[in-house]
Amino acid sequence: xxxxxxxxxxxxxxxxxxxxQQTNWEENEFVQQIWIAVTATGGxxxxxSGKKSSTGPVWAPDSRRLAFVSDRDGKRQIYVIxxxxxxxxxxxxxxxxxxxxxxxxxxxxxxxxSSGPDDKAIKDRKDRYGEFDIVGGDYKMIRLWLVxxxxxxxxxxxxxPKPEALTKGDQFxxxxxxxxxxxxxxxxxxxxxxxLGSQDTEQLYVLDVxxxxxxxxxxxxGPNSRPKWxxxxxxxxxxxxxxxxxxFYADSRIAVVSADSGPSRxxxxxxxxxxxxxxxxxxxxxxxxxxxxxxxxxxxxxATRAIRRISSPDQFHLPDAxxxxxxxxxxxxxxxxxxxxxxxxxxxxxxxPKYLTDVATQYKEFQLTTREVIQWKSTDGTEIxxxxxxxxxxxxxxxYPLLVVIHGGPTGVDTAxxxxxxxxxxxxxAAKGALILKPNYRGSAGYxxxxxxxxxxxxGLGDYQDVISGVDALIAEGIVxxxxxxxxxxxxxxxxxxxxxxxxxxFKAVSVGAGISDWATYYVNTDIHPFTRQYLKATPWxxxxxxxxxxxxxxxxxxxxxxxxxxxxxxxxxxxPNAFELYQALKDRGVPVKLILYKGFGHPINKPKQQxxxxxxxxxWFSKYIWGEETTAGSNNP
Numbered sequence: 001x002x003x004x005x006x007x008x009x010x011x012x013x014x015x016x017x018x019x020x021q022q023t024n025w026e027e028n029e030f031v032q033q034i035w036i037a038v039t040a041t042g043g044x045x046x047x048x049s050g051k052k053s054s055t056g057p058v059w060a061p062d063s064r065r066l067a068f069v070s071d072r073d074g075k076r077q078i079y080v081i082x083x084x085x086x087x088x089x090x091x092x093x094x095x096x097x098x099x100x101x102x103x104x105x106x107x108x109x110x111x112x113x114s115s116g117p118d119d120k121a122i123k124d125r126k127d128r129y130g131e132f133d134i135v136g137g138d139y140k141m142i143r144l145w146l147v148x149x150x151x152x153x154x155x156x157x158x159x160x161p162k163p164e165a166l167t168k169g170d171q172f173x174x175x176x177x178x179x180x181x182x183x184x185x186x187x188x189x190x191x192x193x194x195x196l197g198s199q200d201t202e203q204l205y206v207l208d209v210x211x212x213x214x215x216x217x218x219x220x221x222g223p224n225s226r227p228k229w230x231x232x233x234x235x236x237x238x239x240x241x242x243x244x245x246x247x248f249y250a251d252s253r254i255a256v257v258s259a260d261s262g263p264s265r266x267x268x269x270x271x272x273x274x275x276x277x278x279x280x281x282x283x284x285x286x287x288x289x290x291x292x293x294x295x296x297x298x299x300x301x302x303a304t305r306a307i308r309r310i311s312s313p314d315q316f317h318l319p320d321a322x323x324x325x326x327x328x329x330x331x332x333x334x335x336x337x338x339x340x341x342x343x344x345x346x347x348x349x350x351x352x353p354k355y356l357t358d359v360a361t362q363y364k365e366f367q368l369t370t371r372e373v374i375q376w377k378s379t380d381g382t383e384i385x386x387x388x389x390x391x392x393x394x395x396x397x398x399x400y401p402l403l404v405v406i407h408g409g410p411t412g413v414d415t416a417x418x419x420x421x422x423x424x425x426x427x428x429x430a431a432k433g434a435l436i437l438k439p440n441y442r443g444s445a446g447y448x449x450x451x452x453x454x455x456x457x458x459x460g461l462g463d464y465q466d467v468i469s470g471v472d473a474l475i476a477e478g479i480v481x482x483x484x485x486x487x488x489x490x491x492x493x494x495x496x497x498x499x500x501x502x503x504x505x506x507f508k509a510v511s512v513g514a515g516i517s518d519w520a521t522y523y524v525n526t527d528i529h530p531f532t533r534q535y536l537k538a539t540p541w542x543x544x545x546x547x548x549x550x551x552x553x554x555x556x557x558x559x560x561x562x563x564x565x566x567x568x569x570x571x572x573x574x575x576x577p578n579a580f581e582l583y584q585a586l587k588d589r590g591v592p593v594k595l596i597l598y599k600g601f602g603h604p605i606n607k608p609k610q611q612x613x614x615x616x617x618x619x620x621w622f623s624k625y626i627w628g629e630e631t632t633a634g635s636n637n638p
Contacts, residue, residue: 001420009331010063013324017057037356060107105183115140141173187227196528248534249452272448281327290446295319337416367392369430371416376473379465389436399481400435406489410443425615441466459550460499498552509625511564517582518553525575556585562592564621568601
């Protein structure tokens with residue numbers, strides 16, 4: 001099924017560039033191409049094509065050129081094209097591809113991030129000794145670069161413009177960045193190195209483009225990110241955690257600092273949720289944030305700190321936006337409950353979305369589920385919300401099997417906006433006659449910092465109680481068959497599912513996707529060690545008891561539930577030893593268990609054929625243990 005994303009409105013408001021993703025089964029790729037919608041008429045046309053994706057469209061200030069990135073020649077490079085179409089001009093041939101990009105205010109150049117060419121010393125080492133990695137030492141630092149862009153896109157450019165390095169050395173690795181309004185400076189954030197464990201070192205810097213002088217603008221604790229200049233070029237807004245040592249579950253806030261000197265000041269202390277800075281326009285600072293099962297765009301007055309929500313109603317989902325030069329119009333990808341996400345435009349004064357795409361049309365031949373937000377109280381009295389998904393022919397007088405699908409994060413959030421199924425065949429389960437519950441358990445985004453902190457040193461235990469209390473509430477309502485309940489989830493959702501397997505006998509089947517089974521095993525293998533230290537507030541050597549208490553493997557002697565384990569064999573976020581540990585323990589206990597490794601994949605399974613396999617494996621597992629059906633021989637069985 002096609003889906004849309006990345007909506008970018010042109011500075012003059014005439015066009016919206018966006019991406020359309022669809023599956024190329026031959027290439028086994030989800031391919032994205034750039035489309036253009038005309039805001040006045042709603043007309044649309046495809047701008048790029050090919051077997052490889054073109055993504056990340058960014059308008060030039062004159063609205064006459066569009067930069068984007070594509071891996072059509074093997075590496076992710078920058079291209080420029082006219083919105084009317086024609087051949088795209090390739091601007092870069094970076095050895096290791098490019099990251100983010102941003103137009104200079106005069107449209108004469110693009111700044112971009114890249115690690116640049118391979119280091120000669122590393123090449124020489126490889127020639128002499130072969131390949132090896134020094135853990136915590138062999139970093140490719142991300143640097144800022146500048147490339148000139150022709151004012152007109154030539155039909156034939158004999159020689160590519162040569163990018164110029166704006167930063168150098170190994171003192172820091174660049175993250176996000178933005179140009180000053182006069183084009184003389186670039187504000188950027190950078191951490192000590194690109195290791196995920198170095199996020200707390202991310203600080204704000206200002207670069208003088210002419211002489212490449214770099215000045216650290218903040219000494220305060222990080223992480224600090226997403227700098228945006230004020231329209232007059234005197235101040236810089238940025239997202240900060242204020243040096244909190246346990247920032248994984250804390251609110252991010254917006255702060256402002258003078259571009260030259262002086263301390264920063266916080267603007268969103270009273271806003272209890274992650275504030276994701278988008279832009280600074282003539283009428284204020286724009287940011288996006290989740291609010292329960294909705295997501296909205298807000299405008300902040302930097303002088304009074306007053307905040308006004310632009311999008312509505314409460315459950316509308318608009319997680320990001322872009323703006324015209326005068327900030328009177330915005331574009332994004334959003335939807336109301338039970339509507340598919342579409343590209344939309346609206347005034348920023350009075351929110352009245354005009355939809356420019358119609359993704360929903362492709363689903364008209366299907367009888368799809370409906371979604372509603374429900375509430376219940378967990379065992380400790382905490383209010384929990386979730387999404388209850390019902391079959392098209394739902395009958396309130398019946399009792400249905402219940403399948404619980406648990407999101408990851410833990411700071412993810414489930415909403416009432418439908419999308420194409422990926423790991424779990426929700427629509428097929430519902431058509432088969434099941435209710436599906438997606439709980440926003442403690443720790444989920446959208447419910448404030450205190451709610452996100454409720455599973456600190458309480459992982460698994462509190463999460464399980466939130467899930468089982470939701471199951472009990474639906475049983476008490478008389479719509480669920482308590483003898484046919486299953487659970488599944490990926491990442492943190494996989495961890496909670498593993499906890500369900502070992503901690504409970506209430507479920508008839510469980511699927512553990514890329515889940516943690518033992519926090520000590522996870523801690524020493526993962527690429528993001530601070531996660532565990534922050535949520536458990538200890539290392540395994542400091543407090544082995546909290547690691548034992550919150551690990552599913554601790555309770556494996558209770559386990560009875562048939563369990564499917566799915567994992568990418570190259571997963572660095574939740575490495576495969578977690579899967580093998582749970583698999584062997586369940587096998588030794590005589591619990592029905594199957595472990596499936598998806599070859600060549602990391603934490604996400606992100607190719608169509610393998611996602612199809614993941615879904616069919618889950619469909620067969622729950623068909624067998626919830627519906628009592630024997631699966632047919634095929635891809636799921638030896």
